[in-house]
Amino acid sequence: MIPFFDLKAINAKHRSELIQAVTDVVDSGWYILGEKVKAFEKEFSEYCGVAHTVGTGNGLDALTFIIRAYKEMGVFKEGDEILVPANTYIATILAINANRLVPVLVEPEIHTYNIDPNLLENHITPKTKAILTVHLYGQIAYSEKMQEVAKKHGLKIIEDAAQSQGALYNGKRAGSLGDATGFSFYPSKNLGALGDAGAVTTNDPKLADIVRALGNYGSHKKYYNIYKGVNSRLDEIQAAVLSVKLKYLDEENTERQRMAAQYRKEITNTNLILPEVTDEAAHVWHVFAVRTSRREEFQKHLSDAGIETLIHYPVPPHKQEAYAEWSTQSYPTSEEIHRTIVSIPFYPTMSEENQKAVIAACNSFV
Secondary structure, eight states: OBOSOOHHHHHHTTHHHHHHHHHHHHHHTOOBSSHHHHHHHHHHHHHHTOSEEEEESSHHHHHHHHHHHHHHTTSOOTTOEEEEETTSOHHHHHHHHHTTOEEEEEOBOTTTOSBOGGGGGGGOOTTEEEEEEEOGGGBOOOOHHHHHHHHHHTOEEEEEOTTOTTOEETTEETTSSSSEEEEEOOTTSSSOOSSOOEEEEESOHHHHHHHHHHTBTTEEETTEESSOOOBOOOBHHHHHHHHHHHTTHHHHHHHHHHHHHHHHHHOOOTTSBOOOOSOGGGBOOSSEEEEOTTHHHHHHHHHHTTBOOBOSOSSOGGGSGGGGGGTTOOOHHHHHHHHHEEEEOOOTTOOHHHHHHHHHHHHTOO
């Protein structure tokens, strides 16, 4: 069986360095908010080209803290609206709801799967305060058009860069394009920890200061609490792991881009719709997703050939039971994507032999 993803093989490349990094933490006797977290935050800030990185327990908390921090700063208030792509993963929307703001769904572009910047102004009301743009599947969902709309209406731009560590837009990395960014370092991400982890990046020192407190019980100083915070901190072991893997991120993203180019060139089956790329440097290929109206047949065809596939994502947010109040709403582009999308095996340690086998299986689907 050709696996959809082989996390064990990816981490095996760095095994000795990872073991040493974890050993260093164990031997240090300091496991929460120590030197490893400080080091990674500095390294990631330099990598992204921002002034501040604040580690968090996971990516959802990173997005939630950004919105909460803007509330504490008086920029947002309960009932305000945030524009968000209709086909995003549910975590993006949960972060808005957690702060008692209102997510306003905006249709994506059918070929890039990212939010359509030409539709943004159709959804803006006096309550709109931000655009939460999601770099879905690893492709930058930011543009001059989006920036123009945000500037015209006085909106914040928040990046959900959970799938796009290292992606570039006009020479700037994901995490430095908007006003603040939430990252996930879930193990399968391009930059993945060995457990849950996340971070916020920003050039705003006040926002960074509040985010840091929110994840530490609302406190900057032990036993003195400014905010009603939570416990969501990047721990020393995960920070040490991320520092090791950050060194290889560009190399592994380059391999992802090479593999994606091969897929896009050699998968020639007209029954499959391949992803479009606006800019090669702006896509780091967290997954390689194709579309077909005969998804179940396609998945069975690949399964019969010993190839595993996954669906990112089978159910759009407005059709989830958790959002039953949206069930009568219609987002045809998003629904088309969710109905037809399927991800094929794709990871930086995938062998050339396996990649050729996937290409052959895709081309033989009739």
